[in-house]
Amino acid sequence: MIERYATLALLTGLLSVPSSAQLSFGGHPRGLARTAELPEAPTVVMPEVDEQALLAEDEARAAQGIKGPYRFGYNHATELALDNSGVWHELPNGDRVWRIAIQCPRAYSINFEFSEYVVPEGAEVFVYNDLGEHIGAFNAESNPGNTVLGVTQLPGERITIEYVEPAAVRGTGSLRIGQVTHAYRDLFKSTKGLGDSGSCNNNVICAVGDGWRAQIRSVAMITVGGNGICTGTLINNCDEDGTPYFLTANHCLGGNNTWVFRFNWNSPTCIINNNGPTNQTISGSTLRVNSATTDVALLQLNSTPPASFNVFYSGWDRSTTIPSSAVGIHHPSGDVKKISFDNNPLTTSAYLGNPGSGTNFWRVGNWEDGTTEGGSSGSALFNPEGLVVGQLYGGFASCSSITADYYGRFSQSYSLLQTWLGNCGNQLFGYPSATAVDDLNLSDNRITLVPNPSNGQVQVLLPLLARQGGTVRVFDALGQVVAERNYATGTERIDLSLQQPGGIYFVEVSSGDSRQVERLLLDR
Secondary structure, three states, X not given: OOOOOOOOOOOOOXXXXXXXXXXXXXXXXXXXXXXXXXXXXXXXXXXXXXXXXXXXHHHHHHHOOEOOOEEOEEEEEEEEEOOOOOEEEEOOOOOEEEEEEEEOOOOOXXXXXXXXXXXXXXXXXXXXXXXXXXXXXXXXXXXXXXXXXXXXEEEOOEEEEEEEEOHHHOOOOEEEEEEEEEEOOOOOOOOOOOOOOOOOOEEOOOHHHHHHHHHHOOEEEEEEOOOEEEEEEEEOOOOOOOOOEEEEOHHHOOOHHHOEEEEOOOOOOOOOOOOOOOOOEEEOEEEEEEEOOOOEEEEEEOOOOOHHHOOOEEOEEOOOOOOOOEEEEEOHHHOOOEEEEEOOOOXXXXXXXXXXXXXXXXXXXXXXXXXXXOOOOOOEEEOOOOOEEEEEEEEOOEOOEOOOEEEEEHHHHHHHHHHHHOOOOOEEOOEOOOOOOOOOOOOOOOOEEEOOOEOOEEEEEOOHHHOEEEEEEEEOOOOOEEEEEEEEEOOOEEEEEOOOOOEEEEEEEEEOOEEEEEEEEEOO
8 A cells, every 4th residue: 555645835935053953952052142251262273174185085985886975074083171171160150161162274064072971960061153053052861871972063164162060060060072073065055055966856845755745754864973974764663663763874884873863954945955954953873783785774863853853754665576666865965855766667686786795785777857976875765655675875876877876675684674673564654654743734634546556547535625626736756747627616526537657646636725745656
């Protein structure tokens, strides 16, 4: 069966760097307050980096078909701690504030890792830049059960880190900054428009993404090792209990307990790339199992994404059935989330023709719409039913190279994953099964397509909400309208006779202020 998901047109507009980031808990740094009387934070200046040499190294990696991690920054090893750096200031009530500034000359942004992060109850950590943008407060619950913390990017070449320690817990905190990342690529696109990825890519907000709204919510961009980008996917388990298992690629691994997972970084507009929210992040994960044989890694996030993230846990198919088409959802070149379509059957293959890798990989012969790039590594490959069948290893596909990509086969990996995901048959659909509120609050008022899959003769059954008169449109996988009909008030069902070739289509019903989309599979 095919799961059905409805969607509303999303709000558009520019979104700036937010005032808080997940596993942060709001508040405002004292150093940004106009009335603050704090001593100037001493600045530690990092060595300059050779951006051109780093970019040349990146080009050489791409020429080898390596999709990731997509390197955006250079890591500086540091040993900056409360007892050897920065400056303390005691407040009138006995609380203390410690601050340090870090400058990376010519950096587009800075992120860093606390190699030691022990923050007692009531203490807070903030990070801010010279523009007054900040993230935090981070506190004792920001990476529960762990003593390290990865902190996401802030734009600019200078940041300030502020630690506020109440008098009641004086001297019990410990912070050590073990790594600072100088971004020589502009992840925030502060100097130009968004869209470092190729122009053939589709923003997920576009109409072609309408049949994949749930799966889109399961995909996150990962900052790996402090200076690289990969992609991964929350996946469901047989208990369907929302355990945050996360699928990505083995070759992305390294320092995953300080990885930062950014959800819902999507452009709010289709044609023009605009920035999306950057504050929906989780820090840290535990590696459950990995294998180079199929380039698979299964992680468990250290924290469950909160309800406000509205995430989805994608289902999976561990059978050996060859998908008749496929979809990839990913962050190419560290860009906002994109969606790509292969309209042809996959084939089993060795990786790039290497016989030693057997038939452990799915081969996407070429993408008909969209592509993958560096940063797409680890992203899930979905079959026509919206189920995960693999994760991206590599290939030479790009907007200018209409060639193959290779994904580790989920069916070949499952003997390792089963310990964590369970044993409940060949297919498991996504969790939660109900449509999310911000997609469309119509769990009992969705359009229904009968039959689905269909040979072309299909009935569109309309709920009460959609019986006020409106329009039915059918889109192909490229977003082109292949059929359109208006219907009158009181209409309960619409009969469609579609002559198009087999494949994935999207049926949209617009009535008044509501809009719903269902995915239709023509099986001829």
